[in-house]
Amino acid sequence: MSSKYNFPDGNTTLQSLLGSFKLVKDPISYLSGEMEKFSGTYSGFMPDKGRVIVTQNSDLINYVLRENHTNYKKAKLDTDLVAKQLGTSLLFVNGDDWRRQRRLIQPAFHHAGINQLYETVMKTVNGYIDNLPLGEQVDVYPLMRELSFSVLINSLFNIDMSATMKDELGRAFVGLQAFMSKDVLQPFRRILYPLTGEEKKLVKQWDAIRDMLREIIALRRADETEHNDLLAMLMNARYEDTGQGMSEHQLISELLILLFAGHETTGSTLSWLLYLTASNHQVYEKLMGTIGETDMHNAPRNSYINAIINEGMRLYPSVWINERVAINDDEFSGFTFPAGTSILTYIYGMHRSEGYWENASAFDPERFLNSEGVIDKNIKNYFPFGAGPRMCVGNNFAMAEMAFVLHAVCKKFHINTTGATPKAWPLLTLRPSEVILGIKKK
Template sequence: MYNYPPKVSEKSIWKTLLKLNSDPIAIISQNFQELGKTYTLSSFLVKKRFVFSRDPELFDFVLRKNQKNYEKSAIQTHVLGKYLGKGLLTNTGKDWLKQRRLIQPNFSNKNIELLHQTMVDEINAVIEDQIKNETIDLYKMTNTLTFNIIAKTLFGNSIDYNQILRISDSITEIQKMFIKEVRKPFLMSWYKVSGQLKKHLQLSDEMREVFREIILKRQTESGEYNDILQNLLESRYEDTGEPMTMEQLIDEIIILFVAGHETSANALAFTLFLIENNENEKQLLMKEINDLDDDFLSLKTLFGNSKTMTIIKESLRLYPPAWIIDRVALADDTYKDFSWEKGTIVEFLLYDMHRNPVYWEQPNSFLPERFEDKDIKSKPYFPFGNGARHCIGEHFAYMEMILFLRLFYKKYELELQTKEMKTIALITLRPVELRGNIILTSPKLN
């Protein structure tokens, strides 16, 4: 009945399944080399049928042109959802659309730009805390920075440092458990018997209680608040005029914490590595910062095709934190010569799309100037996804990354100790290690 793309042979199935646990990008890419830009993974060992692809036309078909026939797979909606609730990242269907319409206006460019000074203050505070006469974990620094930024832009001064640490630790532990469940689902019975599942669900409950306390406290206070929480509290559904329930509000806040900090932290770490290994680009960035003079942090210079922006975009091309995107077919479907049945999971490897030599010259080289080309929009470039579920935090992420790079290279030098970038593909693509020394070169800037 169906004409699936070329299939991974039974001889190679074990190798593929094992490597999907340990080095998924390598084995998916290798199968593309052997089977073409779209292939099928199916076996008695795998209950679901998977179609892997790096075809940008199929990507556009599934995520945009025929998006009504696809939704996120159970990996996110159920496995991750049981820990994080039904926020924008894990929700699907009509409930997701209802929430998206309610929340998206809160992330308009105008609203995000009101958070400018909060971001600047947090960047200054975190970097200054890391100036030591010893090598530090730079990835830990970027992770702390973006976590603090999302905490302060969400809650303003309604959250203290101890609460931030509790939430951060809980999210880290929950993500580790989620990866175990996804990569080794055959151990699910053991996770239940050993108490691991119960322990992590309790962590989720404790995190929810922290947010509940903050929200209840805010609801009893008077005054003006310039943060995302206040905007969410004041948001109303179009059809009923009602606000979100407490549980839905907590779900959305958890998702904003999870999705709003780790991807940016990873992107900043990768960008620092690329800049420090490309002296010419580093000098061009520093020249731009100096030429802007007192306007180097002003909103009017942040966006557009600046050197800072092209560096970030090229970094996101080479190391997209959202390295893979999946969708499950809600009904049988046909694409060109291929067809597949309802329930088929289609996985798109953005990492390979961004490095495909068919579309990109010198695909593995760091060349920010490529984003100045007029034909750049014709290239397969999707660091924030595509279609209806395009990330609403794109403007937020660009703003915090641009502010960080400009503040950092205005005031500091970096002595990088890590010589080779090694990555690990978990929920997001992250560096295995990034170590170096930060040295203050300019007086404190506010």
């Protein structure tokens, strides 16, 4: 690397390669240790990327994701590799393609658009939790993931989908995440794909999923009935420059990423929220009082419920790390680095840094409320949905869904911890391995 660049202090190539074994085994423990060693920002080496910068520095993260976002694109690993399965959706494209697609899709996720879906979401939530398993040792993670998937299916399509189709879709998304996580953390596996047939099998499975969605779209286009769901909003959207709608290929890509990204992230967060709330008597009691004074429909507008959700996402952000690649040479706070440098923004570390948060490891929803008891709009160092123009387009929908679920579950059930502490499993998203709680009806 040319001496004209001034990377942050960090690890040598050999140190990075040795550390990669720890990174694969326990990414959060390894990265958190490096953050402490190098005061929040360090440079290292990755075989497929060269010299990289890893940071939990809020100013640098804000610079990359927001202030100078035009100089940073989604990483190749997050685009070409994943797009093989999920297509050219909003999440994976860059530049003009991204801007054009974002302008088309954004209106469907404005408050006015998702407000129309509230009744569907509440009906789905109430119907599901009426059959919630009871007992002293209930793993709520698969339940919350299944519930979130049902909410998305009903909000997207508003059709009676068979249990078999739902189950097949759900298994496909779980399988895809497991495959991609291994592919990212263990890239050497790729040389074995021609022998194991693993990638070929996955592609075949996803071709079948696309066929399902293609059939749903065809049935909808032949149906003259007016529908109130996200599919209708997406099908009715028009590009501002041509007045045309999305092609079938593009529409399927967007549906796939909404299902893939939406249900896994929300299901994980809901599981963490139930555990954290049940683990803190003071928070639990205040939430019970809040729910007693708030009907379910107003839950997304309740400050304390939102504070609990915010605090849960601070401690366990689903998107726990991001990667951006510099398009041109850049500099920040005395550091200089060339075009092509990957910046890994360690959101989990920033959210738990004692430099940004008092008593950072504690679950304290009050930190998100101002002196009047309403959500503080000026909270800094907090990016659970990303930041800048590429912030998650479905953040309002996700927040509303989680508020509905938290209200409904705690309204009908007593939940308590069992002494089992969930283990964070940092795949593409930060999911729990299992969340064991006691659940009984009130």
